[in-house]
Amino acid sequence: MLYKLQFAELLPYWDVLLQGLVFTIVLTIVSTAAGVAVGTAGASARTFGPAWLGWIVVVYVELIRNTPFIVQLFFIFFGLPAAGVKLDETTAAFLAMVINLGAYSTEIIRAGIEAVPKGHIEAGVSLAMTKWEVLRHIVLNQAFRKIYPALSSQIIIVMLGSAVVSQISAQDLTYAANFVASRDFRNFEVYLVATLAYLVLAIVTRAVLRGLGRIFFKAAS
Amino acid sequence: MLKRVTKTGFAALMLASGISLLGLSAGPARADALADIMKAKVIKIAVPQDFAPFGSAGLDLKPQGYDIDMANLIGKALGVKVELIAVTSANRIPYLQTHKADLVISSLGKNAERAKVIDFSAAYAPFFSAVYSVKGKDAGITKLADLSGKTVGAARGTIEEQALSATAPKDATIKRFEDNSATIAAFVSGQIDLVATGNTVAAVIAKQNPARTPEMKFLIKDSPCYVGMNKNEPALMAKVNSIIADAKKAGEIEKLSEKWLKQPLPPGF
Numbered sequence A: 001m002l003y004k005l006q007f008a009e010l011l012p013y014w015d016v017l018l019q020g021l022v023f024t025i026v027l028t029i030v031s032t033a034a035g036v037a038v039g040t041a042g043a044s045a046r047t048f049g050p051a052w053l054g055w056i057v058v059v060y061v062e063l064i065r066n067t068p069f070i071v072q073l074f075f076i077f078f079g080l081p082a083a084g085v086k087l088d089e090t091t092a093a094f095l096a097m098v099i100n101l102g103a104y105s106t107e108i109i110r111a112g113i114e115a116v117p118k119g120h121i122e123a124g125v126s127l128a129m130t131k132w133e134v135l136r137h138i139v140l141n142q143a144f145r146k147i148y149p150a151l152s153s154q155i156i157i158v159m160l161g162s163a164v165v166s167q168i169s170a171q172d173l174t175y176a177a178n179f180v181a182s183r184d185f186r187n188f189e190v191y192l193v194a195t196l197a198y199l200v201l202a203i204v205t206r207a208v209l210r211g212l213g214r215i216f217f218k219a220a221s
Numbered sequence B: 001m002l003k004r005v006t007k008t009g010f011a012a013l014m015l016a017s018g019i020s021l022l023g024l025s026a027g028p029a030r031a032d033a034l035a036d037i038m039k040a041k042v043i044k045i046a047v048p049q050d051f052a053p054f055g056s057a058g059l060d061l062k063p064q065g066y067d068i069d070m071a072n073l074i075g076k077a078l079g080v081k082v083e084l085i086a087v088t089s090a091n092r093i094p095y096l097q098t099h100k101a102d103l104v105i106s107s108l109g110k111n112a113e114r115a116k117v118i119d120f121s122a123a124y125a126p127f128f129s130a131v132y133s134v135k136g137k138d139a140g141i142t143k144l145a146d147l148s149g150k151t152v153g154a155a156r157g158t159i160e161e162q163a164l165s166a167t168a169p170k171d172a173t174i175k176r177f178e179d180n181s182a183t184i185a186a187f188v189s190g191q192i193d194l195v196a197t198g199n200t201v202a203a204v205i206a207k208q209n210p211a212r213t214p215e216m217k218f219l220i221k222d223s224p225c226y227v228g229m230n231k232n233e234p235a236l237m238a239k240v241n242s243i244i245a246d247a248k249k250a251g252e253i254e255k256l257s258e259k260w261l262k263q264p265l266p267p268g269f
Helices: A007-048 A051-065 A069-083 A089-114 A118-126 A131-168 A173-184 A187-217 B002-025 B033-040 B066-078 B092-097 B112-117 B159-167 B180-188 B199-208 B234-249 B252-261
Strands: B042-048 B055-057 B081-087 B103-108 B118-125 B128-134 B151-155 B173-177 B194-198 B214-222 B225-230
Touching: A007 A051, A007 A089, A007 A131, A007 A173, A007 A187, A051 A089, A069 A089, A069 A131, A069 B180, A089 A131, A118 A131, A131 A173, A131 A187, A131 B180, A173 A187, B033 B042, B033 B234, B042 B055, B042 B066, B042 B092, B055 B066, B066 B081, B066 B103, B066 B118, B066 B225, B066 B234, B066 B252, B081 B092, B092 B103, B092 B112, B092 B118, B092 B225, B103 B118, B112 B118, B118 B234, B118 B252, B128 B159, B128 B199, B151 B159, B151 B180, B159 B173, B159 B194, B159 B214, B173 B180, B180 B194, B180 B199, B194 B199, B194 B214, B199 B214, B199 B252, B225 B234, B234 B252
Parallel strands: B042 B081, B042 B103, B151 B173, B151 B194
Antiparallel strands: B103 B225, B118 B225, B128 B194, B128 B214
């Protein structure tokens, strides 16, 4: 017996699903921007900063990269209130995403920075460029060009992983899908729609990142 | 065609003989279950073993809970020994129907299908879902309309969550969590100050986190527990009902509620 698909049953919930989709898109954009900023700062600090700052970055990166995202999320949402820091589910979701992507991108960007030949930096210094000019125009520019494909992949992974923020009642696409499934029990249709939405989202994100890379870093990918 | 008829006839015959066999094994003409119990000086009571706080294994591996205390209360009132039989929610009614148990005290709710095969006593335990706050807080909330502008947490897909979603004021926020444990965690950690859940879940929170003991604000759905017994046992029914009425009057049911559900009995119980 064939299962009869009934997508019409989802129609009354289109606004719920759309709101979820928008939340996931905004969550991805904000956490990408802030997470890559954290990663750039972390990688620069680790390579060029004082030793104590480097150690802080190492602890942060190892702590986040070696623990599951859902545990980090639960720690922020369910754990921190015991220490007097109470964040609502949306703030907790954004914060966890930024912290997570920040740690991964620190390591990715650091790999790019360390691949910049020392001679280039010395050349910049000998041309009387300031420290910040050397970092921006010589080090980071080349670093990002090299690691851009790896960073893009990590952003997609984090976006797909954002589905777990539904567990703390943050109203993302997965939360919306779960909600609809608990109402009309059309699990097959609901999760099929959610799957396709994530697929399209990932493909579009990759295309956008590729375009941005061409504009800013003349990246190959 | 003929073959099919014979087959059906044969099946009916088998079924009929099976039923009469069952009738025989149930014992010869049970006049009165109450008289039998008083004569044997033992009452067999089916209790849950996997459903705290109504019935579960204690640290000493002996069954304990609201239903076990209730069973012992009835045994004491009758002046007979209590023989506890551990049952699951699926087999508790068959135990009664096959006379392996005289009474079922197993957080049994009333519904039309069950009422066809067994009888129910008066209610002996509250079982309901409600909106709770932290004890002593949110005194202004006494009904559904008071949720206006408030945030309530609930486990997604549960009866209370669906009821709230349908009936709560438009400007009330309902935070839906994945399951009971996530909802409990959100309430205990202070992420939500109002929670819609069952009274048994509220008892778990009160036990594990006395600092955030839930206090009932208003009822969402009520389905109390009844003592189940076989049909056509008027003497046993009258006796059990009078024991329950006496226990209510003497405050013993209230004590059970405080002990196992960590809550006073809901108003009107």
